[in-house]
Every structure is written in C-alpha cells, then in structure tokens.
Amino acid sequence: MEFGSERGAVQNRIIKYCSDIGWEYLSPEEALTYRNGEGNILLREIFIRQILNLNPKLEYENAEEVVRKLERIPSNVEGNLTAWEYLKGLKQVFVQDENREINVRLLDTENFRNNVFHVTDELKFVSGNKTNRYDLVFYVNGFPILLIETKAAYKINGLSEAFEQIKRYHWETPEALSLLQLFSITHLIDFYYSATWNLSAKDLNRWKHKEEFDFEHLIKTFFDRKNILKIVTDYILFVKKDDRLSKVVLKPHQIRAVGKVVDRARDRRKRRGLVWHTQGSGKTYTMITAAKLILESPEFENPTVIMLVDRNELEQQLFNNLSSVGLENVRVAMSKRDLKKLLIDDYRGLIVSTIHKFHLMPKDVNRRRNIFVFIDEAHRTTEGDLGTYLMAALPNATIIGFTGTPRDKTKHGKGTFVTFGIDDPPYGYLDKYSILESIEDGTTLKINYTLAENSLLPSKEVLEREFLNLKEIEGVSDIETLNRALSKATTLKNLLKNRERIDRIAQFISKHFRENVEPMGYKAFIVAVDREACAIYKEALDRYLSPEYSEVVISKNHNDPPELKRYHHTEEEERLIRRRFKEEETPKILIVTEKLLTGFDAPILYAMYLDKPMRDHVLLQAIARVNRPYEDENGRKKPAGLIVDFVGILDNLERALSFDSSDIEGVLTDLEVLKGHLKDLMEEGRVEYLSILKGKRGDKAVEEVLNVFRDQEKRHKFYQFFNELKAIYEILTPDPFLRPYIEDFALYTRIYSILKQAYESVDVGKKILERELSEKIKELIKGAPVNATIKEELEIVEIDENTLKKLLSSKATDTEKVFNLLKSAELTINRNLEKEPYLIPLAERLEELTREYHNRQKNTKEMLNELKELSEEIVRVRKEMRALGLSVETFTVYWILKKMGVERALDFKDKIEEIFNEHKLWKVNKSEGRKLKIELTKLFLNLLGSERIREVTETVNKILEILRK
Incomplete structure (x- = not known):
C-alpha cells in the first residue's frame, strides 16, 4: 500500500474507524442490490423495513408511498428541504385504518440504537448520460445522509480537487444530492464538512482534533452515531433570504455553544450564562438553533424563549421571518404594551423584542421557571437599568447573554459580565470563541490597518482632550453613548468636518479605492463622524468618482435640512442599496456614520475608511464589518480586511481597544509590520x-x-x-x-x-x-524583465501527428519534453474522453506512468520513450476511429480485441454492431445489460478460446465499465 494513498490510508481507514463505532460496511455490490439499480440512491429494502419498525401503524403500501414521494422530489435545494423535513418527522402519509394523516418517523432520535447505520464505498450513481462514483456514502435506516470525497494525503491540492468534484456531483447527478444532507472532504490531514446545496468555500467547516493530530479520534467523534443524528436533525438550517432558499450547517464552535446553552437551560441551579463568539462567527444562527431546540424539546414543558436583539437586527429579514428557519409560534413584540401583555398572558413560543421594551416593566410579570431569555450584544443591551427591569420582571428565568466582543478592562469585577458570568468562574464565559481561534479556523479574516498621512489627521491634543481622555466613554459599548460624547466634542467635530480636509480625503479615497480595492473586486465603507459629515463626504467624493459609485445610508429626522433629506431612503430603497452592495454591482462605497456598523454582513466589503473617533466595543464591532471571508467566482479569496484610519485612533491600540491582549490577539496588524x-x-x-x-x-x-x-x-x-x-x-x-x-x-x-x-x-x-x-x-x-530568465508556460497542446512531431523535435530539454508530452497527452484525453471512451485505458496508463515518474521509479529517458509510445498510440487510435467510421461501442470493442492479439478483429465489426443494436437499452435496463454481457462474452470466447474465460470475463466487464463512463 502506497503511503498516504487515497484508498488505503484514507478511504479504508474511515471505513475501519466507523465500523469500530457501530457502522456496518456494505460492499458496492451489496449496496447496489439494496439500491435496486444505479439510478437509485435509497437502500430501498432497508429503508422500508425501518419505516415499518419505527411506525407500527403504517403498512407496507404507506412505506412504498414514501419511497415514491422521495424519488419524485425536485433535484434542487427546495427538494433537499423536503427530504430533510421527512428526516425530521414533519411529513405525513394517509393511513386508511386511522382515516387520517400520520407523521412518518424515518429516524429514532431518542434512542439511536433503534436505527441502522451503513457505510459503502465506490457508489456509482447514473443520471441520464452522466455517471459519478462517490468515494463513501453513509446511510441511516437506508436513507443517504452524507457523502465523502477522499484524496490521497500526499496530494497538495487534494482538498481543492475534492471540493470541485463535490460541485460537479451537484450539477451532473443532482437526483442523489436531493436526498443527501451533508458532504465531507478529507485527505487524512484535515476533515471538512458542509451542507449539500451550499457550495461556498467559506462554509466549509473544519472538524478539529483537540491537541496533537489523531485522524482516528477525529473520525470517531464526527461519525459518533448520536453526533451524526444531531447534526442532521438539529444543526442544519434552511434559510430564506431575499426569497432565495439557502442551507447551512453549524460550525463546530456553534454546535459546542448550542449544547452548552441547552445544558444550562436544563440546569436547576444555574440561571445565567455568557457566550462570547467573536464578530462574524455566526452568533445569530447559534442563538436561533438553541432557541429551536429548547422550544421543540418536551423536557422544557412548552416553554417561552425571549430573544432580545439589537434594533438594527430586528429590522433584518431573518428576524422578521423566523419561520424561514423552521421556527413556528413566533411573535415580534411591537411595543412595551405588546410585550407586557404577551408575558402576562403567559404566551408559549418565541418572542422577539428589544431590551428597551423592558423599560419600566413591573416586577414579577411572569414567575414561571421555563422562560429562557437570550440577549444579543449583552455587553451593551443590559447596561444601566434595563437589565435590572428584565431580571425583576422575570425573576425565575434563565438568562443567557451573547456578545461579539470580549470583556473590556473597565468591566473586570463589575457590570454586565459579572451578572452573566456568575455561574462560570473564574473567567465568566459559558462558551468562548476568540478572535484568534476564529482566524485560525478561517471563520473570519485578519484585519490590516494603516494611518493616513499626518496632514489629514486631526490634532492629537484635541483628540486626547475631547475624546480619548473622557471617562464616560471608557469601555463604550453602544454607538448612541459614543454619539452623545462626540456631540460635546465641538472642536474635534469641526476639525473632522472641515470641508477642505474632507475634499482632500475624498481625493485620497478615490485614488486609493481605484488602485487598491476596486481591482481586487471588493467594496468599501466611509465612516464619517455624523450625518452631516456623510453628506459632505458624498458631495466631495462625487467630484472624483462617478456618483453611482457611492450611496449615503443614514437615519432620518423630520427636522433635517434639505442637504440631509436628499439622502433619506424608504425602507425598500435602503433594502435595495444593501442588497446591491453585497453583490458585484454599484454602489461600491457606502457612506455611513451609525447604520450598518452592527449586524450588517457583506463579505465583499474589504476596506473601511475610518473618519469617526471610536473605541472599545464600538470600534471592534465596526471594524469587524471587513473581516468576513469572501471568494469570487474564480476562486480568488479575500486576503484580509483593511482599515485606513483618518482619525489617528489606531495610533495607540492599547487605548483604542482596552481588552486583555490575549483576547484581541491577531485582530489588527499595521501595514508597516x-x-x-x-x-x-x-x-x-x-x-x-x-x-x-x-x-x-x-x-x-x-x-x-x-x-x-x-x-x-x-x-x-x-x-x-x-x-x-x-x-x-x-x-x-x-x-x-x-x-x-x-x-x-x-x-x-x-x-x-x-x-x-x-x-x-x-x-x-x-x-x-x-x-x-x-x-x-x-x-x-506585466513589465518585469523576466522573459529571458524563465518562460511562463510549458508547451501543452492537443496531440495530433503534427503537434507530436513538433513536441519531440523541439529544442527543449528532455525533462521539459517529458512534461510537455505528459500534460499534452492528459489534455487530449480529458478533452475527448466523454465522446471517445476507448481512451480510458490510455488515461489509466498515463496516470500510472505519471505516478512512477514522480516517485522516481522511472528516469527521464525511460519516461520520454514511454510517453512517446503512448502519444503515438493516442494519435493512432483516434485516426483509426475516424477512418473506420464505426460507432463508439463497436470501435471500443474492436480496439480492445486488437490489443488482445485477435487477428482480423475488424472482420467482426458487423457482429459487434449487431449485438449493440439488439440491446440499445443496456445502460438503463438491467435485463438488457445482462443479455449484452452474455453475447459479448460468447463472441470473445469464440475468438480467444474457452481456456481464457477468466481473461474474457474481466475484459467484457472492463469494456462495459468504460462505455458506461
């Protein structure tokens, strides 16, 4: 076995480790029997048996009906949602004896031992004229839930190749993917998983080993049967945004936090908890999933979950349409009175509100214990009296705070973090996902920063006196408090809003954006000190960039002067601006001061031109807008985020971000570094x-x-x-x-x-x-003088008689000729393989030669001779195919007979043609396939002799496999 090989070191290891923990291995042949043909993915017999085991009131006909419905679901993400709803037990069938619809259970999530778990390999799935072979497929109760694409450990780009294959499966054989819920890619060193029908590289999730590398532990923890059932049923979310359905599966840190939150909800002694998951790490989905699990679980006895979110987030479509992630019984509290009535009336289900609606709420409005309050951005929403009103109104509730920023130094030993962290000493976190951990996982990106030139920065003395030295904004956690402080900083604001200064900055930004940001395909924010400054920036920027490049997004005030009113947008207009900004069209720059600095997620955002004094939580939240991973259609990934500081606030990072250094490690890097x-x-x-x-x-x-x-x-x-x-x-x-x-x-x-x-x-x-x-x-x-040193590319061309002569007679060295021939042969075969399957044996030989050369089993001279012969055969076989004018099937059989030494093989072309014409449906009809195989076997035995029966059988099987591909 070759070290680190795909089959030996990866695929077979996974099967072995999964067998150790209770998965039963099915050979491809056994799985095919259960599947009832290569065009089916369900293990039909096992699936029906398990439906009847788990649903005593159902008859065989009901199980058959479920099979038929699953086979007819659309081959897209909507169909995949339907399949998932079946797995969740949300779909029904009509039972005659009961004279009613009954929910069908496909899984037993309470006792995993009542399910059967199978894994098979090399599963071939046929869809029309497309055939794909999946490395590993995992089944629960005969239902396919996960496929793995494996690559050899020594393949440098193995994971990228595996991911590309997963994408191809979605396009070529979508019928199988309509049922499969998850996919994984691995090359032994790393193991990634994601949701089917979500083909964004940024949503690949790394399943991590805790300390030193241990592939066995990694596989056994992920494929633990309880874990797999929970991932499939609890941690997949189908989300509708802008009328488009998408699908996500939670990342490991989200799964971990959800588990801890639900455990805390069960705990009769501990009633508080704080979850710090850094900005951009998917905190919203963590909260929603935890809420769903609590609401769905009978052990919480018909509970109430109150989700207190930021006012900006409340406006988002996700919170206005929580049913899109499977949450029913949702009420959005529209006013203080509405919230109070819901609590007095003892509403059961999910209530979405803001913390401000608890202002002046009476004590003991509801004393029930099974009330669970999730507070988003807890570091700022429970400041002052609001937290006190909440806790007094719901004295027996379990209250969990969620935050995207760590505890700042000013809050050590007091305030919100102690309130939430009282049950989790010494650090006060129920769960923590730090900035550094997030960057290492690729969940977020590093942020680079640079200071603008001194002539554009305001006076340091004024900045110190009117902003940095103010006690009331130490540890500032909400932008309203920051704005109140800035409203008193008259001299500083006047400096920042100086029209001549803004014009020079606008000139700088237009040049910087065109040269640095736009050519990368990304977008930018300008953060101005207030709403008036936003208007001034827009006016200045339009002098240097086309007006459609930028838009102003600010809040509205009835008393605004005309120069601000011109930037008032309706809700629909603003929604359109946000959506267009997230896509690859105009606007390319948004000018903001308060809106969009929290809760707005636009991965295409790369640069933030910062011209507003900020610090601590507010600063960390704002700059985190640029840390979202992004990958364009060509596979180019955003390298980092960028902050250009026109205030000078980042000149002293310790004062700008007064957190423990370990908590903000890696968040900002000076471009000079x-x-x-x-x-x-x-x-x-x-x-x-x-x-x-x-x-x-x-x-x-x-x-x-x-x-x-x-x-x-x-x-x-x-x-x-x-x-x-x-x-x-x-x-x-x-x-x-x-x-x-x-x-x-x-x-x-x-x-x-x-x-x-x-x-x-x-x-x-x-x-x-x-x-x-x-x-x-x-x-x-482009202009670098390197052409004479080394050429840019190898000579790779499709091989024919002329190009082969040219490649062999070139002045290139033998080593270069080897690679020219090797890659040219690969190119020729790959481009023509689908229409010319007789090239498959040559492709296999080329792969074998490549491996031998890379492993130094052949020297350059030997390799050159071998490749010359192989290339000549490619030319010869393609030329003969064109000359004879035979069908692909007939020519493939003829060519293989000729290679086996059959003299006058061409004399049998009519007989071969006749056999294939008699069995035209052999690829889709099993009976016809068997008859064709028998006829070809007879023909070969007549030509080669009965003593070569084993060789004949293997050859016929090989021919049919080639033609199926």
Whole structure:
C-alpha cells in the first residue's frame, strides 16, 4: 500500500474507524442490490423495513408511498428541504385504518440504537448520460445522509480537487444530492464538512482534533452515531433570504455553544450564562438553533424563549421571518404594551423584542421557571437599568447573554459580565470563541490597518482632550453613548468636518479605492463622524468618482435640512442599496456614520475608511464589518480586511481597544509590520528558491525547476511560500515599497505557473494565474524583465501527428519534453474522453506512468520513450476511429480485441454492431445489460478460446465499465 494513498490510508481507514463505532460496511455490490439499480440512491429494502419498525401503524403500501414521494422530489435545494423535513418527522402519509394523516418517523432520535447505520464505498450513481462514483456514502435506516470525497494525503491540492468534484456531483447527478444532507472532504490531514446545496468555500467547516493530530479520534467523534443524528436533525438550517432558499450547517464552535446553552437551560441551579463568539462567527444562527431546540424539546414543558436583539437586527429579514428557519409560534413584540401583555398572558413560543421594551416593566410579570431569555450584544443591551427591569420582571428565568466582543478592562469585577458570568468562574464565559481561534479556523479574516498621512489627521491634543481622555466613554459599548460624547466634542467635530480636509480625503479615497480595492473586486465603507459629515463626504467624493459609485445610508429626522433629506431612503430603497452592495454591482462605497456598523454582513466589503473617533466595543464591532471571508467566482479569496484610519485612533491600540491582549490577539496588524514580513520573505526566497536559477536561463531554468521540485515536500513548501507572498502583494499593491521586489515576484509567479502545469491538473498554466492573480498584481508584474530568465508556460497542446512531431523535435530539454508530452497527452484525453471512451485505458496508463515518474521509479529517458509510445498510440487510435467510421461501442470493442492479439478483429465489426443494436437499452435496463454481457462474452470466447474465460470475463466487464463512463 502506497503511503498516504487515497484508498488505503484514507478511504479504508474511515471505513475501519466507523465500523469500530457501530457502522456496518456494505460492499458496492451489496449496496447496489439494496439500491435496486444505479439510478437509485435509497437502500430501498432497508429503508422500508425501518419505516415499518419505527411506525407500527403504517403498512407496507404507506412505506412504498414514501419511497415514491422521495424519488419524485425536485433535484434542487427546495427538494433537499423536503427530504430533510421527512428526516425530521414533519411529513405525513394517509393511513386508511386511522382515516387520517400520520407523521412518518424515518429516524429514532431518542434512542439511536433503534436505527441502522451503513457505510459503502465506490457508489456509482447514473443520471441520464452522466455517471459519478462517490468515494463513501453513509446511510441511516437506508436513507443517504452524507457523502465523502477522499484524496490521497500526499496530494497538495487534494482538498481543492475534492471540493470541485463535490460541485460537479451537484450539477451532473443532482437526483442523489436531493436526498443527501451533508458532504465531507478529507485527505487524512484535515476533515471538512458542509451542507449539500451550499457550495461556498467559506462554509466549509473544519472538524478539529483537540491537541496533537489523531485522524482516528477525529473520525470517531464526527461519525459518533448520536453526533451524526444531531447534526442532521438539529444543526442544519434552511434559510430564506431575499426569497432565495439557502442551507447551512453549524460550525463546530456553534454546535459546542448550542449544547452548552441547552445544558444550562436544563440546569436547576444555574440561571445565567455568557457566550462570547467573536464578530462574524455566526452568533445569530447559534442563538436561533438553541432557541429551536429548547422550544421543540418536551423536557422544557412548552416553554417561552425571549430573544432580545439589537434594533438594527430586528429590522433584518431573518428576524422578521423566523419561520424561514423552521421556527413556528413566533411573535415580534411591537411595543412595551405588546410585550407586557404577551408575558402576562403567559404566551408559549418565541418572542422577539428589544431590551428597551423592558423599560419600566413591573416586577414579577411572569414567575414561571421555563422562560429562557437570550440577549444579543449583552455587553451593551443590559447596561444601566434595563437589565435590572428584565431580571425583576422575570425573576425565575434563565438568562443567557451573547456578545461579539470580549470583556473590556473597565468591566473586570463589575457590570454586565459579572451578572452573566456568575455561574462560570473564574473567567465568566459559558462558551468562548476568540478572535484568534476564529482566524485560525478561517471563520473570519485578519484585519490590516494603516494611518493616513499626518496632514489629514486631526490634532492629537484635541483628540486626547475631547475624546480619548473622557471617562464616560471608557469601555463604550453602544454607538448612541459614543454619539452623545462626540456631540460635546465641538472642536474635534469641526476639525473632522472641515470641508477642505474632507475634499482632500475624498481625493485620497478615490485614488486609493481605484488602485487598491476596486481591482481586487471588493467594496468599501466611509465612516464619517455624523450625518452631516456623510453628506459632505458624498458631495466631495462625487467630484472624483462617478456618483453611482457611492450611496449615503443614514437615519432620518423630520427636522433635517434639505442637504440631509436628499439622502433619506424608504425602507425598500435602503433594502435595495444593501442588497446591491453585497453583490458585484454599484454602489461600491457606502457612506455611513451609525447604520450598518452592527449586524450588517457583506463579505465583499474589504476596506473601511475610518473618519469617526471610536473605541472599545464600538470600534471592534465596526471594524469587524471587513473581516468576513469572501471568494469570487474564480476562486480568488479575500486576503484580509483593511482599515485606513483618518482619525489617528489606531495610533495607540492599547487605548483604542482596552481588552486583555490575549483576547484581541491577531485582530489588527499595521501595514508597516506586513512590509517588514514581506522583506523577510523575499530574503528567504532569494536564498531558497531563486538560487536554483543561478547561471541558468530559458529551457535550462525550466528543467532545473522541474527537477528540483519533483520532491513533493519541497513543492508543497514553495506553494505555501508563494501563496503567503501573493496575499501580501494583494494587500500592498501598488505601494512604491514593492518596486525593488517586483522582478523577484514575477519570477516566483513563473515558477509557480510552471509547477502547477507540470504537477497539478492540466487546466492550469496561464489560466491558473489568470484565476489566482488580481488585476492589480497582473498589472504590477506585466513589465518585469523576466522573459529571458524563465518562460511562463510549458508547451501543452492537443496531440495530433503534427503537434507530436513538433513536441519531440523541439529544442527543449528532455525533462521539459517529458512534461510537455505528459500534460499534452492528459489534455487530449480529458478533452475527448466523454465522446471517445476507448481512451480510458490510455488515461489509466498515463496516470500510472505519471505516478512512477514522480516517485522516481522511472528516469527521464525511460519516461520520454514511454510517453512517446503512448502519444503515438493516442494519435493512432483516434485516426483509426475516424477512418473506420464505426460507432463508439463497436470501435471500443474492436480496439480492445486488437490489443488482445485477435487477428482480423475488424472482420467482426458487423457482429459487434449487431449485438449493440439488439440491446440499445443496456445502460438503463438491467435485463438488457445482462443479455449484452452474455453475447459479448460468447463472441470473445469464440475468438480467444474457452481456456481464457477468466481473461474474457474481466475484459467484457472492463469494456462495459468504460462505455458506461
């Protein structure tokens, strides 16, 4: 077994570990028997048996009806929701004896041992003329819940390839994906899972091992039968936003927190808890899921859950339409009186409100114990008397605070955090998901910052006196308190709103945005000191950028002057602005001062031009708008977020963010630090990588690169180096600081391109750089004088007689010729395989040769000869196919007979054609398939002799497998 191989070290290990914990393995043949054909995914017999076991009132006909309904559901996310509703026991069938509809249970979630768990591998699914083979499929009670795509541990881009295959399965065989709820990708080192019908890379969730790497522990914890049932039934959410249905599955930190919140709700002694999950880590879904589980569970005896959210969030569609995530019995408290009446009337279900509606609420409005209050942004919503009113009104309620920011130094030992954290000493957190952990998981991104030039910054003395030294804003947690403090800072506000200054900043922003942000495909915020400043910024920015580039989003006031009223938007207009901003269209810049600085999630937002003094919680919440991961359609990922500070507030981070250093570790990095890191990387690269090109140019340089990086570990290390370098270039370009390094970076891109072409998928080279490099980086390196040092790409062409001669007679070195031929053969086969399946044996031989060469089992001379022969055969077989004019089926059989040494194989073409014409439906009809197989076997035995029966049987099976593909 090859070390780290896909089948041996990954696939078979998963089956072994899952078998250890109670999953029963089914061979592909056994699974196919239960599936009743390759066009079905349900294990039909097992599925029906389990329905009858779990639903004593149902008859066989009822179970058959469920099967028929599942087979007819649409092959899209809406159909997948229907399948999930069946798994949740929410769907019904009519039972004649009962004369009524009865809910069907497909799973027993209370006693997992009443379910049967199966895993199978190499599951082939056929949809029309498309066939896909899934590496591993997991079933509960015969219902497919999860598929895994595995890759060999040594494959550098294995996970990316696996993810691309998952995407392809959704397009090519969606009927199977209409039932499957989850997918995973793994290459032994990492294990990621996500929801089917959600193909965004940012929603891939890493299932983590706690300390040192242990693949067995990782698999056994994820596939623990209780865990899988909970993930499928409790932690999948179907969400409707802007009339589009989407699907998510909770991340590990969300699952962990939900479990702790529900456990705290059960606890008769502990009635408080604080959950800190950093901004951007999905706190809303955590709250909603915990609320759902409490409301659905009989053990809480028809409870009430009160969700207290931010006023901005209350306006969001998600909170106005919680039924879209499966929550029924939802009431939004429209006023203080409405909330009070709901509590006095002892309403059971979910109440959504704001904390402010508890103001002046009487004591003991409801003393029931099974009331559970979830408070979003607890660090600010329970400040002052509001928390006191809440706790007095509901004295026996369990109250859980959720926050996106850590405890600041001013609140140690007092205030909100002690109120919520009293049951969880010494740190006061029921659950914590820190900024650093979030960045490591890829849930959020790092944020870089830079200070504007001194001439644009306000006076330091005024900033200190009128803002930073104010005691009342230490640990400020809401923007209203901040605004009140700023309203008194007359001199500071006048400085910030100076029209000449704003004009110069607008000029700077327009240039910076066009050169730094727009070429990356991202968007920006301008945060002005107040609403009037927003209007001034818009007026100034329109002088340097087209007016449609930007929009002002501010709150309305009836007494506003005309210059502000022009930016008043209706709710529908503002909703449209928000939606368009999140997409790849105008507006590209939003000018704000208060709105959208909390609760607004736009992953495409990259840069924040900060011209409003902020600190502590308010600052952390605002800058977190830029930390959301984003990936465009070409697979380019947002490298980080960026803050450009025009106030000088970030000049002293300790004062701007007065939190424990460990809690905000990694949140902000000065661009000057990034420049220093780039300089170090460049020095390292010159020694380790550019030195291999010393004294070599052109083809010799290519040969050296290909030979040095045949070592997998070296290649992987270079890829990591280049990707880190590329991310920094993406951020810093077009800073003049980069000028001394442009030529070196251009050389690294050439090396990267050559290696990707030579060692990865054939569809690379220039295309990979087209996809991976932003326009501003392409522009930066366009003129770098590196053409004479090393070429940009290998010669990869589709092989025919002319191109083969050209490749073999070129002046390239033998090493380069090997890779030119290898990738050209791969390109030719891949492009024509679907219409010319007789190329499959040649594809398999090419794969074997590639592996042998990479593992140094063949030297360059041997490989060149082998590839020459293989390429000649590709040309020969395709030429003969065109000349003979036979059907694909007949030619494939003829060619394989010829390869087996059958003389005059062509004489039997009519007989072969006749067999296939007689059994035209062989691919979709099992009976016809068997007859075709018998006829071909007879023909082969007549030609080769009965003593070769084993060889004949294997060959016929191989031919039919090839033609099915």
